[in-house]
Structures are given as C-alpha cells and as structure tokens.
Amino acid sequence: MKIHIVNRSKHPLPEYGTQLSAGMDIRAYLPSPVTLAPGERTLVPTGLYIALPKGYEAQIRPRSGLALKKGITLLNTPGTIDADYRGEIGVIVINLSQENFMISDGDRIAQMVVARYETVDWEPAGELEDTERGAGGFGHTGKD
Numbered sequence: 001m002k003i004h005i006v007n008r009s010k011h012p013l014p015e016y017g018t019q020l021s022a023g024m025d026i027r028a029y030l031p032s033p034v035t036l037a038p039g040e041r042t043l044v045p046t047g048l049y050i051a052l053p054k055g056y057e058a059q060i061r062p063r064s065g066l067a068l069k070k071g072i073t074l075l076n077t078p079g080t081i082d083a084d085y086r087g088e089i090g091v092i093v094i095n096l097s098q099e100n101f102m103i104s105d106g107d108r109i110a111q112m113v114v115a116r117y118e119t120v121d122w123e124p125a126g127e128l129e130d131t132e133r134g135a136g137g138f139g140h141t142g143k144d
Helices: 064-070
Strands: 004-007 024-027 034-036 041-045 048-051 056-061 072-074 079-081 090-095 101-103 108-116
Touching (some): 034 041, 034 090
Antiparallel strands (some): 024 108, 034 101, 041 090
C-alpha cells in the first residue's frame, strides 16, 4: 500500500524494525530535549503529515521496551489518526515511572500501525439474540 507522507523533520520516514513487524517506529521532532517528571505528560511533535485512504486509520501505540524498561507510555492509546486528518501527527507521552525521563530529538517514542476499518449503520432492535456468554462481563468465567 502506498500512502502520501510529508516529513518536515530531518529524521527517517517511519520504518518497520523487522520484516514482519506490524508497527513502524515514530520519532520525536523537537527543537530541544523535553524532560518529563514522574506523572507528567506532554504532546510530542513528529514533523509527519499523512494522507490515508478511505477505510483506513493509523493507530499510534506505545513502544513495549519504553513501557517495560522506563515506565514511559502513551495516553489515548491507541490514538487514532483518521483518513481525513491532515495535521501533524502528535504523540501524547506520559511518564509513569518514579524518575525524570528525557525525550530528545530523533528518539523513537511510539509505533504506528495502519489498519483497515469498517463503518457501520446502526439497526435498532428491541432485544438481542442470546449467546452462551450473555451479559457476562469482567470476570464472567469465574476462572483466575
């Protein structure tokens, strides 16, 4: 699939880490480093602008290594970039660790997955057909 992209940063285009990776690494585009204190969040610009085709979205997700090793994750996860959005991609980063964390220009801060989606037309109904699960919600199986 070909997708138009404008890269106003000096960094490489988003790229897959391996041949079978689902997500492409997204880099910070910052004039100077940003330090996040514990519990602090910020919007990190990327310098990237994309034009997705109808029926597709781009999902912005955390990087597992940053989450596990540093306690750094994303809010509004996964963040959705709609096919009609043409603004700069921004990433909402939060520091859930107990230590300050510095984000520098060019750091890999997130990953992006492009995915197809369907739109729906609601069909009002008086009731829904029964299933084995029924209305069982969180912990409905009773198993640990």
